[in-house]
Amino acid sequence: MLLASKVPERKDARKETVSVSFLARTGEYAVVFGHSVLEMLGFIGEIFQSLLRTLVGKGHFRGSDLLLFLQEAGAQALPIVSLISLLVGLILAFVGAIQLRMFGAQIYVADLVGIAMVREMGAIMTGIIMAGRTGASYAAQIGTMQVNEEIDALKTLGIPPIDFLVTPRMLALSIMMPFLTVYANLMGIFGGLIVGVFGLDLSLMQYYNETKSAVRFNDLWIGLFSGFVFGILVATAGCMRGMQCGRSAQAVGEATTSAVVTGIVSIVIATAIITVICNALGI
C-alpha cells in the first residue's frame, strides 16, 4: 500500500469514457472512410512520383530486392494458382453442363469456360489469390518494419520508404500478374477439358477447337489488362496498409487483414468498371 501511494496519479492520464450516439458513430465512420479514400489517392500519387524517379534513374531500391519479389510473386505462386484455377474451371464446366445438357448443347461448355476464364475469371481468381497471399505478406513485412523502426531508419538516411519498399513490390506484382493470369486461364481451360472429356463424352480435339473458335483476342487482352491492374491494386493495398500500420503486434494483424479486404474490394470494383467500359466500347 505504501509503494502504491508513493507515486501519485498523473492528473490528465485517465481516459474519459464517453458514450457516442449511433448517428455520431456513423458520421465518424463516414469521415474515417473519406480520409481513407484520400489517403489511398495520396499514396497512389506518391507511388507515381516514385516510379517517375525510377524511370529517370533516381530510384532508391535494390535490384536484388526486385528479383526476390518477382520470384515470390511469380514462380512461388504457381502451385496455388494452378490448384484454384483448375478447380474454378472444373466448377464452371460442371455448372454450365447441367443446363446445356438439357438442350444437347454440352459442347458449348468449352465456350463458357474459355470465355469466362480468359476474359474475367482467370484475372479475378488470380487477383484474389494474390491479395490473400502476396498483399497480406507485403502488409505484414512493411508493418513489422514499422514496429521495428526500420522505416524510421530509412527516413533518417534520406531514403524515401516508398522508393525502397513499395516500388519494387509494385513492379514485381504488376509484371508477374499478367503471366499468372495467362497461366490461370490455361489451367482453368484444362479443368473444363477434364469435365468435357470425362463427363460429357467430348473428344480432346472437339473441346480444343470449340475453345479456340470461341475465345477472341479481345478477351485475352481484356484479361491481361485486368491482371495488370489487379496487380497494381493488390500491391497498393498491401503496401499502403503496411505503411499505415501502428507500432504493435495487434496493429500488424489489423494491417494484414485490412490489406486483404482492401485488395479484394478494389479488384471487384475495378472489374465492374472495366466491364462497363468494355460494354460501352463494344469490345
Place this chain on the structure above:
Amino acid sequence: MSIKTGDPHITVKDLTMAFGDFILQQNLTFTINKGDIFIIMGGSGCGKSTLLRHLIGLQKPAKGKVFYGNESFWDVDRFEQIKILKKVGILYQSGALWSSMTIAENIALPLSLYTGLSKEEIREIVSLKCSLVGLAGFEDYYPSEISGGMKKRAGLARAIALDPEILFFDEPSAGLDPVSAYLLDELIRETCDSLGATVVIVTHELASIFAIGNNSVFLDAEAKTMIGSGDPKKLICECKSTAVRDFLTRGGTENYKDESSQDKPRDDKNETTA
C-alpha cells in the same frame, strides 16, 4: 556546417511536442554544444524518445524550432533536411537493422548511396566499422542470427558509417547486462573522441549518465516541461528541483510531488502506513 568545439551545434527554442490536442512537453529551450555528450533524461513516459524524434526529423513540432547550426531544420525543404541528416548518425533502441539485409549490407547502404566509393572500398570500410564495434567476422550474418547486444553494436557501426558530426542514441543500454552496458558506454566515448562528434543520448541509466554525460536536460511528465539542465554531476547538488535530485540519486519518490516547496525536507509523518 563548420562549427568549432564548444559552439552551439543543435539549438532547441520553445519546442512544444503534442499528439493532437494532448501536449506532451512544451517550452523546451536548450543548446547542445559541439563535442558535448548530451543526455536527455526523465521519468518513463515523459517524452524523451519523442523529443529525439523531433530532433532527427521524424516528427514535426507543434510549435518551436530546432536549429542545426544556423539552419532551422523544420523550415527548410526536404533536400536541405537530407543534407543535414547526412551528417547525423542514429542508433535506435532496438537497433532498427534492416532485417532482409546482412550486417555488411546494412552498413554499406549509406556508403553506396552518399559516397562515390567503389564496391571494394565500401567492403573495406564495412570491415573496418565492424572491427571498431567488435563485430569482425559477423559481416554476413543477418540481424535475426545475432544477439541483442550484437544488434546494438551493428546499429552503431551503421550509425558511424558516414563518420557523422552528430550521433543520436535512443536508450543504448536498454536490455543489456551491466558489463555490456559499460562496454557500450566506453565504445560511445571512444567513438565520440575519435570522430570529434557531438553525441545526444536518451537514457535513464544513471551509470551511463554519470560516466559519459557532460550536459543534459531533464524532462518532467507532470510539469510537461524541462525542470533542469546542465552537467548531471552538478545537478545533483545545484538543481533546485527535488525531482531531478531524486532521479539522479535514486533517492525515492516521497518528494516527487513537492515542486512548489522545492527544498522542503522529507516529512516522514505524511507517509501512509498499511
